[in-house]
Amino acid sequence: MVHDRPDTQVVVVGAGPVGLLLAGELRLGGARVVVLERRTGPLTESRATTLHARTMEILDSRGLLETIPAPPNDLRGHFAGIPLDLGLPGSHPGQWKVPQAATERLLGDWAAGLGADIRRGHEVRAVTRNAGHVEAEALGPRGPVRIRADHLVACDGEDSTVRRLVGADFPGHDARREMVRADVDGIDVPDRRFERLPDGLAIAARRPDGVTRLMVHPHGAPVRTRTGAPAFAEVSEAWKRVTGEDVSTGVPLWVNAFGDASRQLARYRHGRVLFAGDAAHRQMPIGGQALNLGLQDAFNLGWKLAAEVTGRAHPGLLDTYHDERHAVGARALASIEAQALLLLGGPEVDAVRTLIRELVAHAPVRARLAAAVGGLDVRYPVGGPPHPLLGTRLPVVPLAAAGGAPATSTQVLRAGRGLLLGRGTPPGLGGRTVPVFAPGETGGGEDGGWTLVRPDGHVVLAGAHTDTHQKEFHDALTRWFPAA
Ligand SMILES: Cc1cc2nc3c(=O)[nH]c(=O)nc-3n(C[C@H](O)[C@H](O)[C@H](O)COP(=O)(O)OP(=O)(O)OC[C@H]3O[C@@H](n4cnc5c(N)ncnc54)[C@H](O)[C@@H]3O)c2cc1C
Structure with a gap:
């Protein structure tokens, strides 16, 4: 029924x-x-x-980080297994283990x-x-x-x-290659961080609770057709083939395979x-x-x-x-x-990996890759007069409310209503309840212009002046902000 x-x-x-x-x-x-x-x-x-920098900012802009213990943070990331320093200006650089x-x-x-x-x-x-x-x-x-x-x-x-x-x-x-992995108790193998060995790729990471996550890809191994998760024997055999280590006596807690489908x-x-x-x-x-x-x-x-x-x-x-x-x-x-x-890839990709390793040593390349991994480089095509902040997410900045306690931009965004940031008499908001704040000591907007930030923290108008940018302000407000 x-x-x-x-x-x-x-x-x-x-x-x-x-x-x-x-x-x-x-x-x-x-x-x-x-x-x-x-x-x-x-x-x-x-x-x-792993939660990356932008996701942590998002959780912060809904007040969610205050409800959990601070997760472990690691500035060491990777690009294709090549070490990549994820340190960047911002409130939550790096990767957070949750x-x-x-x-x-x-x-x-x-x-x-x-x-x-x-x-x-x-x-x-x-x-x-x-x-x-x-x-x-x-x-x-x-x-x-x-x-x-x-x-x-x-x-x-x-x-x-x-x-x-x-x-x-x-x-x-669909997937052309795959890795098999297992969370295993009762084994003692050295940690391996994206180790490329002659017969394949091996990763081992021991958690504080003693469980080790193994991931392995023997070079040239095809994607297997299975009806469920791989047997642990598949993982232990591949591990032995690539590293020579015997993990078959371990206790598998979770076994899984994942491929490079896109x-x-x-x-x-x-x-x-x-x-x-x-x-x-x-x-x-x-x-x-x-x-x-x-x-x-x-x-x-x-x-x-x-x-x-x-x-x-x-x-x-x-x-x-x-x-x-x-x-x-x-x-x-x-x-x-x-x-x-x-x-x-096998040895055929070694030369490209060497080249990328060299390039990552250059600060602008590292910063660009780290911003991409962290989700910090997203710039939406929001229209409006050009400005370096246009379309980007507003970084976490200190703010000052008229007569109120200081706050950060993520705290102000918690209501999900966006933010108007500037000094002086604010432009009309057409009845919308957008919080209005002035930049704090080190915040942006000192040029006297107004910055309009939509509910997801992305800037849709920046450096706008109430006398000369009335139309731009009106257009951005009506396009991006729900009517009252
Ligand atoms: C086995 C596995 C291992 C993974 N390991 C990693 C990892 O190591 N590192 C990493 O970064 N990412 C990993 N991922 C990817 C990561 O978990 C996903 O990117 C993430 O979970 C995506 O979130 P989602 O909410 O889009 O989908 P999901 O987390 O998959 O959530 C989808 C939800 O929809 C429900 N659902 C499905 N069909 C229906 C239906 N018909 N009706 C009602 N509900 C339905 C499911 O039960 C599930 O709760 C893994 C994913 C899987 C499946």
Whole structure:
């Protein structure tokens, strides 16, 4: 029997990290949201363990870092296994070690606290699109459930059911090479950081709890067809072949294989159905970029979709999600693909690796790669008069409110309303509740101009003066800020 449920404004399919961040963002923007998740309980596998600089800024700009112990930080990153110093100006340089299960718990508690309706044990099996709404049908614990919504967002991971149901074009290629890995207890092998040995690539990292993560790729090994996870014997045999070490007596806690597949949806928006995270792009999960890219998709989409479904968005606002994030994703996937070639290639890539190692020694090259890995170099094409800050994310800067306590820009962004930054009499905001702040001691905007920052922290107007830039200010405000 089919149970009819009350309508909602947005259905999110998948309560992985991307779906949960999106659900919180939608609630912050005032939208009603139901999250349908197939799993009955939280994730227990380790999966992605790295949060990069921009993701940490995002979590900070929602007040989430204050709710967890400070995660371990490492400025040592890598590009294709070549050491890369991730130190850059900013509030959260480097990579931050947070197990994916902890990230999901943090985002899930936050989204639920904001009122997101998260329904576990609900597997979406059908999606119907009509002119005025979209309907998801899921199999829940008490039978089939149908939910009608204005929009549906597929955050259902790399094997996205919604992608298949919608028939979305997903160009790219399947894996050509793969690594096998295992989290193993009871072994004692030396740590190896991306060691290229004559017979293949080997990585070993021992965690504080004594468990060692092994990853190995024997040169020339093809992608195997399996019905489930590889057997631990496959990992231990490959490890022996590449390193000569016997780990077969260890206790495998988690065994997994991942390849260098690279695919990206041709369109992130299909009418009332949108895609974010691994559902929108498949890439080799090396260097932690997949999860970070997905979280940054959700952060870009949430406030725009909330404005759309509450009837406050300027026409075209929601389409900027595809325009902005597809371009960022394509660039990241190209970088990951280049790294996969250099990482899993045999002796034929050694000369290119030597060249890159030399180039990385030059400060501008290092900084450029580190900014790309950290997600700090994203500049959206937001239009408006040219300015060095235009389209970039506002770095964390100290601010001063008239008569109020000092704050940082990330603290002010927590309300999800953006920010107007400048001195003097602010321009009219057309009834919108955008917080107005002056730059603090070392903040920007000293030239007397106004800087307008949208809810996701990206600058849409900078150095604008109330007397000469009235039209530009009005255009940026109406295009990017939900109507009152
Ligand atoms: C096995 C594995 C190992 C990984 N290891 C690493 C790693 O070591 N390092 C790294 O950086 N990245 C790793 N990744 C990638 C990283 O985990 C992802 O990039 C990240 O989880 C993407 O988040 P997401 O929310 O887009 O998708 P997911 O985390 O995959 O979440 C999707 C959610 O949708 C749910 N779902 C799926 N279908 C349906 C449906 N029909 N109805 C309802 N719910 C559904 C799933 O249960 C899941 O909870 C790994 C991924 C996998 C699958």
